Amino acid sequence: MKRLVCSFLVLVLFFGMMTPVFGQGKGNSSTTSSNVDVLKLVEPYVELQEDGTLALEGVPRGLYQAFELENLEYHFDQINKEVLDGNLVIDEELNISETGFSTFHHAGYGSWAYHWWGYQRLFNNSQANEYSSHLRDRAAGAAMVTGVFAKFPPISGIAGVSSGYWALLANRVDANNNGNGVQVSVTWVNVFSVSSL
Structure with a gap:
């Protein structure tokens, strides 16, 4: 019985996290809050192994x-390959950075962290406008022609999402870009949040 109740509570939290992503309105604070709650539930099970x-x-x-x-786990496989190839390093707080001179674990303008x-990625105003345009191209199926794959995060399954996903993300970018840019975060299940800068 305890297991059933626990599973039910987890599902309630999961669907509570998913619903705000597809909600209407300009603000995105409930989505961000729900995403943080899910990350807090999962993070205790994330372990840094001896091999980094x-x-x-x-x-x-x-x-x-x-x-x-x-x-x-598929996302971890991608990261772990880069770690084993010597391109990324993970510290005890689970921050991920490129080897060499850059500090990639902080979201920056122009590249996905x-x-x-x-x-996660930061977009200034003009980058956000360009990103929104690329998302609409992707939603229309034109991204293959325009060659804008670097604009999209390399999350597992991201290429398999529907055109509605790209259109919704474009709408969220437009709604939150108040001339200062946006921060876009995408989780392992392609749940996104967009916040104003």
């Missing part, structure tokens, strides 16, 4: 299924 790679350890089955953590939970 990431792994999930001891995740309850209900949590694993509810939050599609197989996609997170790696996080254990997904990717």
Whole structure:
């Protein structure tokens, strides 16, 4: 009975996180708050291994299924390959940075930053306008022709999402870009949040 109640609560939290993403309105604070709640639930199970790679350890089955953590493990596989190839390094706080002179673990203008939970990027006003245009092209199926794949985060399954996803993301970018730009975050299950800068 305890397991059933626990699984139900996890599902309630999961669907509570997903619903605001598709809601209307200009603000996005409930989405960001829900995403943070999910990250807090999952993060205790994220382990830094002795070889410097990431792994999930001891995740309850209900949590694993509810939050599609197989996609997170696929995301870890991508990060871990870069770690083992010497391109990325992960510290004890799970911050991810490029080797060399850059500090890639902080979202910056012009490139996607790696996080254990997904990717993040800052866009200034003109970049946000261009990004929104690229998203609309992607929604219309024109991204293959325009060659704008670098604009999209390398999250697992991101290429397989519907055109409605790209259009919704474009709308959120437009709604939150008040002339100062936006911050876009995308989790391992392609849940995005967009906030004004």
